[in-house]
Amino acid sequence: xxxxxxxxxxxxxxxxxxxxxxxxxxxxxxxxxxxxxxxxxxxxxxxxxxxxxxxxxxxxxxxxxxxxxxxxxxxxxxxxxxxxxxxxxxxxxxxxxxxxxxxxxxxxxxxxxxxxxxxxxxxxxxxxxxxxxxxxxxxxxxxxxxxxxxxxxxxxxxxxxxxxxxxxxxxxxxxxxxxxxxxxxxxxxxxxxxxxxxxxxxxxxxxxxxxxxxxxxxxxxxxxxxxxxxxxxxxxxxxxxxxxxxxxxxxxxxxxxxxxxxxxxxxxxxxxxxxxxxxxxxxxxxxxxxxxxxxxxxxxxxxxxxxxxxxxxxxxxxxxxxxxxx
Amino acid sequence: xxxxxxxxxxxxxxxxxxxxxxxxxxxxxxxxxxxxxxxxxxxxxxxxxxxxxxxxxxxxxxxxxxxxxxxxxxxxxxxxxxxxxxxxxxxxxxxxxxxxxxxxxxxxxxxxxxxxxxxxxxxxxxxxxxxxxxxxx
Numbered sequence: 001x002x003x004x005x006x007x008x009x010x011x012x013x014x015x016x017x018x019x020x021x022x023x024x025x026x027x028x029x030x031x032x033x034x035x036x037x038x039x040x041x042x043x044x045x046x047x048x049x050x051x052x053x054x055x056x057x058x059x060x061x062x063x064x065x066x067x068x069x070x071x072x073x074x075x076x077x078x079x080x081x082x083x084x085x086x087x088x089x090x091x092x093x094x095x096x097x098x099x100x101x102x103x104x105x106x107x108x109x110x111x112x113x114x115x116x117x118x119x120x121x122x123x124x125x126x127x128x129x130x131x132x133x134x135x136x137x138x139x140x141x142x143x144x145x146x147x148x149x150x151x152x153x154x155x156x157x158x159x160x161x162x163x164x165x166x167x168x169x170x171x172x173x174x175x176x177x178x179x180x181x182x183x184x185x186x187x188x189x190x191x192x193x194x195x196x197x198x199x200x201x202x203x204x205x206x207x208x209x210x211x212x213x214x215x216x217x218x219x220x221x222x223x224x225x226x227x228x229x230x231x232x233x234x235x236x237x238x239x240x241x242x243x244x245x246x247x248x249x250x251x252x253x254x255x256x257x258x259x260x261x262x263x264x265x266x267x268x269x270x271x272x273x274x275x276x277x278x279x280x281x282x283x284x285x286x287x288x289x290x291x292x293x294x295x296x297x298x299x300x301x302x303x304x305x306x307x308x309x310x311x312x313x314x315x316x317x318x319x320x321x322x323x324x325x326x
Numbered sequence: 327x328x329x330x331x332x333x334x335x336x337x338x339x340x341x342x343x344x345x346x347x348x349x350x351x352x353x354x355x356x357x358x359x360x361x362x363x364x365x366x367x368x369x370x371x372x373x374x375x376x377x378x379x380x381x382x383x384x385x386x387x388x389x390x391x392x393x394x395x396x397x398x399x400x401x402x403x404x405x406x407x408x409x410x411x412x413x414x415x416x417x418x419x420x421x422x423x424x425x426x427x428x429x430x431x432x433x434x435x436x437x438x439x440x441x442x443x444x445x446x447x448x449x450x451x452x453x454x455x456x457x458x459x460x461x462x463x
Contacts, residue, residue: 019379
């Protein structure tokens with residue numbers, strides 16, 4: 001069977017809502033052969049509510065995710081989950097263990113879970129995460145939960161991909177300066193203090209509140225929810241906060257901007273992937289032998305048609321969501 | 327881009343001993359595979375649904391509870407019911423040789439028992455799951 005025939009069969013099964021077809025389609029996208037598939041399915045996507053869930057390792061992202069899935073299912077919504085864990089930089093293998101917390105949903109036909117390995121991609125997601133989300137969306141999933149790898153302070157890619165970003169924080173993990181730092185603290189639409197029974201939970205809650213009191217927000221003011229994911233306490237509050245944020249995105253028209261960001265994110269990923277491979281090929285070639293790093297970079301970029309004489313300002317387009325009052 | 331082999335490592339039924347499963351999971355990981363661990367106490371249906379959603383190339387089931395003659399065939403049955411027999415199904419545990427032979431007759435691709443070298447297990451998974459990958463892409 002050639003690729004075109006294979007694609008046709010896959011598209012037919014996908015349209016018939018076969019979970020196997022969705023699973024295969026994600027695999028095809030992961031191998032970088034998803035262009036035709038995505039082109040054919042792109043029109044059908046764009047309806048799902050996308051929720052990003054990020055935070056440090058062990059904070060309870062998967063358990064919170066499972067509780068949110070339970071809540072969404074109780075409201076009759078079909079759910080997709082994309083869960084990313086790190087790949088080994090040495091063997092390229094990975095141990096994907098987020099499913100353990102999601103076991104209660106394995107046989108629910110309304111829930112589709114896909115574990116992804118980051119495969120060397122930095123930023124908290126895998127290279128094909130955006131494709132997986134798009135495919136689940138086109139498949140008809142109404143709520144899509146994206147769980148990042150356990151992140152440090154600066155893996156904020158999720159905020160570009162998801163319409164609503166939840167940052168889960170761990171009581172007892174640092175002083176009041178931690179909440180003032182740049183990075184993931186700036187991208188939260190909703191803060192969650194999980195492990196509400198932890199003796200330091202109230203202190204963390206106060207620190208986040210006092211940080212937010214210093215700031216003037218343009219538009220959405222991040223909400224703060226305290227949960228104990230394992231017992232389900234606070235999960236209804238969290239879901240309501242997600243719904244309020246989704247409603248805000250619609251009423252303010254910001255959803256258009258978020259979708260544009262998600263689109264730009266995916267385009268950037270695809271373009272960077274191609275450039276990276278091209279760059280790696282050039283790096284292995286004669287052109288750079290014996291040169292100093294700056295000259296070598298310049299001569300490679302010249303072969304790409306990029307002029308590097310003047311360093312340019314900028315980088316990622318972004319807007320500050322909050323500034324200090326007064 | 328190369329997509330590493332993807333393998334489910336599962337524990338089924340009332341069996342809390344997962345040291346062996348974890349060792350296998352780590353060995354397969356170190357051999358460059360993406361290993362999805364289901365956690366304990368799974369039903370055959372949960373395991374097969376997981377394999378389908380994850381587009382796994384193989385399922386390795388560990389059973390140390392003595393319930394292997396019940397649970398292994400139930401997974402085979404589920405795979406057939408889902409039209410997913412292309413997924414390489416193998417397992418391990420404290421399984422007497424005559425039971426292992428019977429399970430292989432009933433559709434389990436291979437059974438590894440205590441003392442099986444990790445290298446032999448890794449090689450089996452690479453070879454058999456690699457064949458499956460060549461067929462389905």
